[in-house]
Amino acid sequence: xxxxxxxxxxLRRILRRRNTKIGIYGAPNAGKTxxxxxxxxxxxxxxxxxxVVSEIPHETRRAFRKEGILITAKGAKLRVDIVDTPGLxxxxxxxxxLAYGLSxxxxxxxxxxxxxxxxxxxxxxxDLDGVLLVMDATEDPYxxxxxxxxxxxxxxxxxxxxxxNKVDLKNAAPARIKNAFPQHVVVPVSALKGDNxxxxxxxxxxxFR
Amino acid sequence: MRMSGGGEEEKDIKLDxxxxxxxxxxxxxxxxxxxxxxxxLGNIVVLEGGLTPEEQMKLIEMTMSEIDEDFAGIEIGSYxxxxxxxxxxxxxxxxxxxxxxxxxxxxxxxxxxxxxxSRV
Numbered sequence: 001x002x003x004x005x006x007x008x009x010x011l012r013r014i015l016r017r018r019n020t021k022i023g024i025y026g027a028p029n030a031g032k033t034x035x036x037x038x039x040x041x042x043x044x045x046x047x048x049x050x051x052v053v054s055e056i057p058h059e060t061r062r063a064f065r066k067e068g069i070l071i072t073a074k075g076a077k078l079r080v081d082i083v084d085t086p087g088l089x090x091x092x093x094x095x096x097x098l099a100y101g102l103s104x105x106x107x108x109x110x111x112x113x114x115x116x117x118x119x120x121x122x123x124x125x126x127d128l129d130g131v132l133l134v135m136d137a138t139e140d141p142y143x144x145x146x147x148x149x150x151x152x153x154x155x156x157x158x159x160x161x162x163x164x165n166k167v168d169l170k171n172a173a174p175a176r177i178k179n180a181f182p183q184h185v186v187v188p189v190s191a192l193k194g195d196n197x198x199x200x201x202x203x204x205x206x207x208f209r
Numbered sequence: 210m211r212m213s214g215g216g217e218e219e220k221d222i223k224l225d226x227x228x229x230x231x232x233x234x235x236x237x238x239x240x241x242x243x244x245x246x247x248x249x250l251g252n253i254v255v256l257e258g259g260l261t262p263e264e265q266m267k268l269i270e271m272t273m274s275e276i277d278e279d280f281a282g283i284e285i286g287s288y289x290x291x292x293x294x295x296x297x298x299x300x301x302x303x304x305x306x307x308x309x310x311x312x313x314x315x316x317x318x319x320x321x322x323x324x325x326x327s328r329v
Contacts, residue, residue, distance in 0.1 A: 088269070089282070090269055090272060090282050090283050090284065090285055090309065091272075091276075091281050091282030091283060091284065091309035092273070092276055092281065092282055093281035093282070093309065093310070094278070095281075108278070111276070115273040115274070115276045116273075118269065118270075118273045119270055119273050119274065122266055122269065122270050125266075140317075142317050142318055142319075143317070144265075144285050144286060144287065144314070144317070147262075147287070147289055148262055148265045148266055148269065150262075151261070151262020151263075151265070151289070151290055152262045152263060152266050154262070155261070155262055155263055155299075180318075
């Protein structure tokens with residue numbers, strides 16, 4: 001399955017005339033939408049956002065695609081569509097949203113939409129050429145969500161980069177992510193501040209072309 | 210329900226420990242249905258042979274479609290897949306699944322899962 005998928009992806013890449021579709025995945029609140037916004041600001045439009053950033057988990061409950069972003073890094077060019085996906089979770093309890101001041105009705109609605117968003121994120125895996133897997137560098141990276149995503153990307157032969165996000169925070173420990181997944185490429189960034197994004201773009205141009 | 214010595218109400222926690230042989234006879238969908246049915250009854254399901262990453266993703270997808278006010282989802286823990294020669298053969302390892310409101314993983318690395326299981 002993995003080998004066959006890998007060959008198909010290679011063939012598709014050779015014959016491709018369309019943009020490379022890059023999905024942004026990760027747990028809720030890892031900074032996926034902040035990263036998507038940063039990429040758009042850097043290469044498309046400094047005033048446009050793909051989505052709203054919030055401290056309340058599951059702010060992104062629909063996948064959003066931004067097409068035709070030309071990423072340039074050290075002379076390399078890569079034209080991509082960026083797909084910002086809802087955070088992958090195994091549980092969604094509407095009670096958790098009440099703590100953020102939402103009414104019970106709003107919390108239940110948000111929980112329902114969030115479950116649909118997770119399903120949508122999973123379905124998008126069938127249509128992607130590459131993935132940026134965003135992890136919060138202040139948190140333990142060895143979560144089941146991360147393990148399941150990586151296992152599925154490996155099985156499907158989809159190239160990916162682990163983005164160790166939020167390195168601007170004092171308690172960030174990107175080395176912990178590198179130690180947890182030593183066989184994969186890890187790029188530490190702050191999507192919010194724009195730190196080390198150049199390195200990420202170089203890696204994207206190298207791995208997703 | 211039972212009463213403890215201090216008069217506190219106790220609720221038994223049921224564990225389903227499923228052998229690798231039993232799982233081998235099931236299709237992926239049968240495994241997922243079996244797990245979800247058990248977890249929705251409040252059981253902790255431990256699979257000796259584990260689930261593949263694809264089966265775990267399918268389990269998450271089905272869980273999402275069944276979440277409601279009474280069922281908040283699952284907590285799942287598993288060791289990563291082991292790969293054989295040239296990475297061609299995959300071997301899944303133990304997977305534990307429980308109701309999200311009863312089970313909480315507190316520590317996890319590639320060879321250890323430590324979880325707290327508490328009554329609701």
